[in-house]
Amino acid sequence: MTAMMKATVFVAPGRIELVDKPIPAIGPNDALIRITTTTICGTDVHILKGEYPVVPGLTIGHEPVGVIEKLGSAVQGYQEGQRVIAGAICPNFNSYAAQDGAPSQDGSYLIPLHQCGGHGYKATAGWRFGNLIDGTQAEYVLVPDAQANLAPIPDGLSDEQVLMCPDIMSTGFKGAENANIKLGDTVVVFAQGPIGLCATAGARLMGATTVIAVDGNDHRLGISKVMGADVTLNFRNCDVVSEVMKLTGGRGADSAIEALGTQATFEQALRVLKPGGTLSSLGVYSSDLTIPMSAFAAGLGDHRINTALCPGGKERMRRLMNVVASQRVDLGVLVTHTYKLDDIVAAYELFANQRDGVLKVAIKPN
Numbered sequence: 001m002t003a004m005m006k007a008t009v010f011v012a013p014g015r016i017e018l019v020d021k022p023i024p025a026i027g028p029n030d031a032l033i034r035i036t037t038t039t040i041c042g043t044d045v046h047i048l049k050g051e052y053p054v055v056p057g058l059t060i061g062h063e064p065v066g067v068i069e070k071l072g073s074a075v076q077g078y079q080e081g082q083r084v085i086a087g088a089i090c091p092n093f094n095s096y097a098a099q100d101g102a103p104s105q106d107g108s109y110l111i112p113l114h115q116c117g118g119h120g121y122k123a124t125a126g127w128r129f130g131n132l133i134d135g136t137q138a139e140y141v142l143v144p145d146a147q148a149n150l151a152p153i154p155d156g157l158s159d160e161q162v163l164m165c166p167d168i169m170s171t172g173f174k175g176a177e178n179a180n181i182k183l184g185d186t187v188v189v190f191a192q193g194p195i196g197l198c199a200t201a202g203a204r205l206m207g208a209t210t211v212i213a214v215d216g217n218d219h220r221l222g223i224s225k226v227m228g229a230d231v232t233l234n235f236r237n238c239d240v241v242s243e244v245m246k247l248t249g250g251r252g253a254d255s256a257i258e259a260l261g262t263q264a265t266f267e268q269a270l271r272v273l274k275p276g277g278t279l280s281s282l283g284v285y286s287s288d289l290t291i292p293m294s295a296f297a298a299g300l301g302d303h304r305i306n307t308a309l310c311p312g313g314k315e316r317m318r319r320l321m322n323v324v325a326s327q328r329v330d331l332g333v334l335v336t337h338t339y340k341l342d343d344i345v346a347a348y349e350l351f352a353n354q355r356d357g358v359l360k361v362a363i364k365p366n
């Protein structure tokens with residue numbers, strides 16, 4: 001008889017369900033992870049609402065913390081029973097795309113399916129969990145290319161302390177890394193959801209000395225201060241662009257990080273920049289963007305616009321866990337609620353409606 005597990009699957013727009021599925025069989029390059037903690041991402045809510053399409057029946061979720069249950073025959077240097085995480089993005093690091101510095105855009109596993117030429121370049125294809133293969137909101141998950149993606153958890157760190165590493169922290173910090181921040185810079189971070197809060201913490205770690213956090217929710221702006229913001233601006237109470245100009249003596253910010261994915265935040269991020277400044281975009285946009293001519297200096301302003309998908313891989317995860325272990329930042333404050341996997345539908349309801357001051361929900365299969 002096939003051993004079964006519980007898994008959270010997308011059924012139809014507006015509907016996810018906890019169902020029984022077979023525990024997956026492993027191939028030589030895989031690892032089977034028993035999930036001890038996972039979480040729900042804003043992207044999962046887009047999937048639930050039908051705004052981001054996935055195949056019905058797919059297990060969703062892409063943030064795994066767990067224990068190695070079984071290792072594929074080709075995976076070396078790990079032990080069964082070891083506590084590990086894997087990035088939300090699981091490249092295999094063999095492709096031209098990965099070796100060209102864009103591993104998150106690595107679709108080389110699609111080559112045998114004739115969906116990706118022979119090169120591996122395919123935008124966003126590094127995101128496999130809960131997108132193209134079964135994800136982490138289950139009792140077990142199969143990690144592909146495990147040798148490249150399994151990262152052992154340092155002793156002494158709890159599941160909650162590393163739960164942000166696979167996605168939220170990796171993405172938020174990438175926003176800061178992509179912002180060309182120099183010591184003494186002024187950086188404005190638009191939106192203070194979990195990713196924006198990590199971008200705020202990352203901007204400070206990168207050496208910004210004036211971090212300005214922008215959101216419409218005072219509760220979140222309170223947490224921005226804990227995460228390292230020097231100034232908080234509630235866009236409902238002020239004109240953000242003129243406030244930033246005031247704060248910078250009319251110079252403009254050195255960098256702006258966009259962590260939401262709307263025309264309004266993208267446009268304001270451009271408008272607060274100094275000439276020569278960098279806009280680091282993290283948002284997932286769901287419609288066309290317009291670039292305002294005046295803020296763009298007609299294309300002659302030496303602005304840089306960088307975009308990113310969450311970086312994955314074991315070296316990325318090792319570094320992020322080092323940041324946590326060295327107590328440079330405490331992301332435990334982002335985990336505001338805990339639910340059993342059995343109650344995940346209720347957890348989605350809470351998270352999707354942003355009730356009770358929720359930031360991130362820890363989901364525990366047992």
Ligand SMILES: [Zn+2]
Pocket residue numbers: 041042043044062088167168
């Ligand atoms: Zn995510």
